[in-house]
């Protein structure tokens with residue numbers, strides 16, 4: 664089965680997904696759907712607001728839009744017309760997003776797989792798996808040092824911001840304490856600093872910095888540093904997008920201590936996120952072909968559906 668895919672939104676993630684799809688043995692890129700008409704890329708580009716006309720040509724639509732505003736505004740309409748896969752990452756609003764996508768997907772008889780990146784996504788899967796192993800688990804998540812695409816996108820949505828990069832910096836002593844099972848009730852806000860680099864006109868600096876610091880879910884509660892730079896500096900020093908993180912869980916089982924850690928080291932965040940999203944696109948195509956509708960998270964999708972191999976081949980590789 665060749666999975667015919669579309670990419671909605673051509674930013675860092677969309678470009679990574681489009682490139683990765685073309686390297687898949689079982690996928691074909693039909694085209695990119697963008698709000699911009701000036702994209703010069705080597706695949707067909709269609710206006711985002713005309714996507715529904717292509718519903719019969721596409722099996723899976725990858726939603727590579729920004730989570731801060733694009734996804735809430737656009738994703739349900741895509742779900743009415745396509746099987747969709749998104750990387751929505753505003754953690755606290757995922758239940759509402761899942762409900763909205765479930766309603767929209769069911770209205771169109773489609774499947775919507777939501778929050779399929781690495782956090783939320785792979786880290787969510789690993790948090791649930793690890794917590795299930797211990798009667799009283801101790802679990803902490805750390806990110807970075809690296810560039811959060813979601814936080815960078817959220818800053819770029821502030822009026823007057825021309826470019827932005829947000830670095831997440833973990834407290835390394837907190838990571839070491841978590842590995843020892845001694846991090847207690849440490850929160851994400853306590854364990855990370857957020858460093859933001861912004862290109863904007865000087866007249867807007869004070870307002871922009873205030874809007875960043877007051878942004879709920881993304882920045883409120885964290886130690887935040889905002890640095891305004893010129894375009895040349897941003898381009899020269901802040902276009903790389905490395906990232907990574909840890910999910911560290913420990914506990915006592917039958918009076919013996921055990922710990923489990925899931926760690927990522929990413930040379931380039933969008934490329935790895937694309938790998939997550941494309942793998943869940945494969946699962947979405949298979950589930951949709953079976954008639955599955957509504958919204959699903961990574962917690963409800965069997966891992967074998969992510970692989971281009973069949974379950975029998977995967978079981979044979981156990982040995």
Ligand SMILES: NC(=O)C1=CN([C@@H]2O[C@H](COP(=O)(O)OP(=O)(O)OC[C@H]3O[C@@H](n4cnc5c(N)ncnc54)[C@H](OP(=O)(O)O)[C@@H]3O)[C@@H](O)[C@H]2O)C=CC1
Pocket residue numbers: 671672673674675676677696697698699711727728729730731733750751752753778779780781782783784812813814816817819932933936
């Ligand atoms: N769950 C996870 O682990 C992860 C999730 N993500 C999510 O992916 C989302 C997208 O990230 P990312 O691709 O870096 O965001 P970008 O800002 O690069 O792109 C977001 C959207 O903005 C539009 N856009 C991009 N570049 C421009 C431009 N120069 N001018 C005007 N519009 C532009 C595109 O839509 P259009 O083509 O329609 O204009 C694009 O889809 C993030 O918001 C984050 O939530 C990312 C990494 C990990």
Ligand SMILES: N[C@@H](C[C@H]1CC(C(=O)O)=NO1)C(=O)O
Pocket residue numbers: 752780781782783806807809810811812813814830831906932
């Ligand atoms: N969703 C994040 C992926 C990870 C990184 C992160 C952070 O640095 O706060 N939180 O989750 C992203 O957009 O990069």
